[in-house]
Amino acid sequence: MAFAQSHIMAARRHQHSRLIIEVDEYSSNPTQAFTFYNINQGRFQPPHVQMVDPVPHDAPKPPGYTRFVCISDTHSRTDPIQMPYGDVLIHAGDFTELGLPSEVKKFNEWLGSLPYEYKIVIAGNHELTFDQEFMADLIKQDFYYFPSVSKLKPESYENVQSLLTNCIYLQDSEVTVRGFRIYGSPWQPWFYGWGFNLPRGQALLEKWNLIPDGIDILITHGPPLGFLDWVPKKMQRVGCVELLNTVQRRIQPRLHVFGHIHEGYGVMADGTTTYVNASVCTVNYQPLNPPIVIDLPTPRNT
Ligand SMILES: Nc1nc2c(ncn2[C@@H]2O[C@H](COP(=O)(O)O)[C@@H](O)[C@H]2O)c(=O)[nH]1
Ligand SMILES: [Mn+2]
Numbered sequence: 669m670a671f672a673q674s675h676i677m678a679a680r681r682h683q684h685s686r687l688i689i690e691v692d693e694y695s696s697n698p699t700q701a702f703t704f705y706n707i708n709q710g711r712f713q714p715p716h717v718q719m720v721d722p723v724p725h726d727a728p729k730p731p732g733y734t735r736f737v738c739i740s741d742t743h744s745r746t747d748p749i750q751m752p753y754g755d756v757l758i759h760a761g762d763f764t765e766l767g768l769p770s771e772v773k774k775f776n777e778w779l780g781s782l783p784y785e786y787k788i789v790i791a792g793n794h795e796l797t798f799d800q801e802f803m804a805d806l807i808k809q810d811f812y813y814f815p816s817v818s819k820l821k822p823e824s825y826e827n828v829q830s831l832l833t834n835c836i837y838l839q840d841s842e843v844t845v846r847g848f849r850i851y852g853s854p855w856q857p858w859f860y861g862w863g864f865n866l867p868r869g870q871a872l873l874e875k876w877n878l879i880p881d882g883i884d885i886l887i888t889h890g891p892p893l894g895f896l897d898w899v900p901k902k903m904q905r906v907g908c909v910e911l912l913n914t915v916q917r918r919i920q921p922r923l924h925v926f927g928h929i930h931e932g933y934g935v936m937a938d939g940t941t942t943y944v945n946a947s948v949c950t951v952n953y954q955p956l957n958p959p960i961v962i963d964l965p966t967p968r969n970t
């Protein structure tokens with residue numbers, strides 16, 4: 669009996685224990701990490717890793733599917749975007765230039781004009797006012813790096829999230845819609861000290877460790893290493909190594925939507941997860957890339 673009980677306990681512990689992701693030895697050099705894992709493991713190569721053609725906007729939705737319309741990096745330039753039919757809108761951050769309340773209100777009005785059943789939004793590094801710690805530091809530095817934000821009164825942005833009345837805003841949090849568990853997080857690797865920047869390695873891994881097991885759709889502002897994260901002018905991979913390891917080894921979502929690296933617009937898949945870089949704006953901040961449509965089978969009992 670004692671054996672049977674301890675055996676059951678061990679099985680339970682196994683069932684509830686979570687895979688621990690550790691900081692990668694190549695964390696601080698993503699280009700080197702990409703080369704190493706490609707040569708030694710073929711980690712980013714066919715046949716399991718492929719570019720994917722996006723679903724045409726006029727393709728009929730298969731019965732029993734939910735249609736996701738994915739956009740990112742609209743940077744207050746929504747007017748020319750042709751929005752396709754769909755059920756759920758996902759915006760992966762950088763909807764403004766500086767997170768000014770006037771920009772947030774305009775974006776919220778635009779969201780209100782769209783017909784989707786659910787609209788899910790996260791912040792990016794340009795939504796400065798959504799990052800409360802960033803704003804507190806900025807005030808201490810007398811707005812040295814962002815003088816145009818200095819005219820804002822703290823009362824106008826302290827509760828800036830509440831201006832987003834026409835969507836579900838996620839910030840290290842999750843929501844279930846149509847049976848899909850969806851998690852959103854704005855953090856990305858440090859680059860010139862914008863909002864929600866964190867150093868590569870342990871600091872970012874701690875944010876990814878907040879993502880619960882069992883998430884179906886992950887939304888982050890930045891890409892994981894090796895998926896639509898290439899910056900041609902620098903000849904660099906800039907995706908987060910810890911995000912890749914968390915996505916591929918622990919979360920294994922059906923869909924991972926991000927933006928941030930405008931040059932990486934497109935769709936890839938690794939056999940488990942479909943990766944969408946939904947940047948609407950090009951590297952010159954022109955809103956020329958169309959929204960990306962993804963159909964997923966709707967979970968039963970919803
Ligand atoms: N070499 C790197 N370039 C980066 C990184 N993060 C962003 N970028 C470049 O900036 C644009 C636009 O980004 P935004 O957040 O200001 O809209 C992006 O397309 C890249 O060219 C980085 O970590 N390293
Ligand atoms: Mn952007």
Ligand SMILES: [Mn+2]
Binds near residue numbers: 762792793794927928
């Ligand atoms: Mn960005």
